[in-house]
Amino acid sequence: MAQERVPRRRTVVVIGGGMAGLVGARTLLQRGFHVTLLERSGRFGGTVDGRVLGGLQLDSGAESFSTRSATVPSLAEELGLGDRIVAPDATGAWVQLPGKDLAASAQPLPSSGVLGIPADPSDPSVTAVIGRAGALRAALDRVLPVGPLATRTRVSLGELVRTRMGDEVLTRLVAPVAGGVFSADPDDLDVDSVAPGLRATMGRLGSLGAAAGALRQAAPAGAAVGGLAGGIAQLRDALVAELVAAGADLRTGEQVTAITRSGAAWTVTTEHSILARRIPADGVLVATEGRAAVDLLGPAIPAVAGERPDPVPGVALVTLIVDVPELDARPRGTGVLVARGVEGVAAKALTHATAKWAWLRDQAGPGSHVLRLSYGRVGDTPADVGLATPDDALYRHALADASSLLGVPMQEADVLDWDVVRWAGALPHASVGHRERLARIRALVADQSESLAVTGGWLAGTGLVAVIDDARARAGVLADALDEAAPDAPM
Ligand SMILES: Cc1cc2nc3c(=O)[nH]c(=O)nc-3n(C[C@H](O)[C@H](O)[C@H](O)COP(=O)(O)OP(=O)(O)OC[C@H]3O[C@@H](n4cnc5c(N)ncnc54)[C@H](O)[C@@H]3O)c2cc1C
Known part of the structure; x- marks a missing residue:
């Protein structure tokens, strides 16, 4: 008797395990597809990550979200993190302007x-x-x-x-x-x-x-940004846990090197240690950074290669955990943005994290403070303090800059712990003409195939709100197209 062939469940491969890839994968799973997500590095989250420093759980990349839309709060609710949503301290941030007397040239930022x-x-x-x-x-x-x-x-x-x-x-x-x-x-x-x-x-x-x-x-109404008690990286952790529980195939350490199409089917090739793996797919969602995305799409859509984004700046973050009770008074509110031309200060911003977030203040205890300073401005030369500066030198700059910006002298003996986190090429920005370029890329991808979609901060704009909204929308359109192409396929 001829055996009836059981059609396989339709698979979408998501390339890139940052927030865009994780959120896109979630939408596709909810729409009934089998999802394989491939992440090049050894962890998920991309620029959303955390680590423990000085016994405190700290975000390494994104540490807040815009509250101009309900996007992040509602995702947090759906993931069971609703009770952790918090507002930052109402004191707000300051701006440090150039001037002989730094303290006199610092002003609260109008809100x-x-x-x-x-x-x-x-x-x-x-x-x-x-x-x-x-x-x-x-x-x-x-x-x-x-x-x-x-x-x-x-x-x-x-x-x-x-x-x-x-x-x-x-x-x-x-x-x-x-x-x-x-x-x-x-x-x-x-x-x-x-x-x-x-x-x-x-x-x-x-x-x-x-x-x-x-x-x-x-x-x-209220603060323009929000956070999560315990850190933003919990969003990543909860997304990964939910995807795994729902049966998604999540893999780290797999760099996608090619995507090719034959008829309606896609093959995604990855490099996993020394082995190449080929994964068949009905649809592909590319959710990597811009240059990686263009390199993957280029062979199939040559016109996209011309839209390869320029290299984007990176940032080095120095976190200092200090025991300095004078900082309990939050001398510069939640932190300081530094205007160009402030002599003797190399940092472009300082976040006084224990002033900004009550949950972190409670964890650190009185007198202990978390200060995060960022280095690397657009147009910097190799001689400027930035991404290429060695850790020890960055640390010394950070201690001096924190003292100047907060108006409170700090010594090495006050430092309980410190580290440097570097994000190379992680800050795409919407340069002039961005919207037209974006529309061209989207049109080129759509013309190529409805079973291919592209998302990520480089297209959507920096920030969790833009990234999450776009990933959901693109994954939704991809799911619609796949449903339309094969309405009776098993889910
Ligand atoms: C220091 C810093 C602070 C920030 N702070 C905030 C903040 O407070 N609030 C806010 O809203 N936003 C913030 N952002 C921005 C926000 O984090 C990003 O906009 C968003 O997380 C980008 O997500 P993404 O998935 O598009 O990209 P990414 O996070 O860059 O993820 C892309 C992923 O694709 C993977 N990948 C690349 N190539 C391949 C390949 N060939 N195969 C497989 N995988 C591949 C990468 O390894 C990476 O994991 C911050 C960003 C940085 C760097």
Whole structure:
């Protein structure tokens, strides 16, 4: 008797085990597909990771999420982490401006706008940073006609702010914030990607300040960011645990070297130690960093090769755990963003983590503090302190910089523990023209095949919200296409 052939369950291979790959895999599993996820490194999470230092559980990469949408809180709820969602300390961050007397040149960062763009340049918290002349120039924003800036293609954040509000707002407020969030210069950032809707709102309301205020008001009340008690890396851990429990095949140490198509079927080739493995798939979701993605897609879609992103900057993070009771007073709130040109300080930002997060403060106990300093600015030369600086030298810079920025002298004897975490090429940013490039890449991939999709921070934009939203959306479209192609296939 002829044996009936049992059709195999449809498989999607997800390439890259960062947040984009993990979230995409989750969506595909929920849609009934068998999922194999291949991660090149020895661990999942990509730029979301944690480690224990000085007995404290600390995030190594992302340590907060934007609360402008419910994306991360609702994912945390779904993963059983809802009760760990916390808001940072309300004191907010400071900005360190150039000046002979560093303490006198540090100011609380005004909190009324977006990306450092003030809603009201005449507010005393803003004039304290930009000065009276800066405030007068910025006030022109209220009267200057909006003109083509609201509608023209390709406008950088820098051009928009400089034209509307002047150099003081740009260099003393917006540049430190953009540097801290994107490791990029405002002149290199596509305003529509980093502040979607800002230009359109400006066109409608007639000024940049009004638009910044409106966008801020439209965000949920409360702090602009949130965190998880115990660290953001728990999101990664919970995702991995859920995927494994649901039957996904998750593999670390497997670098994908090629994806090839034959008819409707895909073959994903990986390098696992010295062995090459070939994995058949009905669909593929590429969720690696940009350059790796383009290298994988290039042979199948030559036009994509021309869209290979430029190398992106990296960042070195020095974490100091210090026993300095004077820091209990949180002298610079939750931390300091450093404007360019501050003499004697190489760090571009300092997060006072035990001031920012009450859960960490409770764990560390009175007098003990966690300080995280970041190094590496766009345009740095090899002589600048940054990613290439050896650990010991970075540590000494960090101790000196922390003392200067917090206005509290600290010695090596005060340091309980320290380490350096390096993220090379991990901060893609939305450069000017990003949206057009992105649309071209998406169209090229879609033209090639509906059973191929691409996601990740390099396309979606930096930040967990953008990455998670995009991964869900792309995996959903891929699942729809596969369902349509074979509606009766077993799930
Ligand atoms: C220091 C730092 C701090 C940050 N802080 C915040 C923050 O506080 N809040 C926030 O919202 N965002 C933050 N971000 C940004 C956020 O972490 C990222 O936007 C997001 O995690 C990117 O996820 P991803 O999956 O797209 O990319 P990645 O995390 O880069 O993951 C890509 C994965 O693909 C794997 N891979 C690459 N090539 C291959 C291959 N050929 N085969 C198999 N696997 C491959 C890589 O090993 C990696 O694991 C921070 C980023 C950094 C670097």
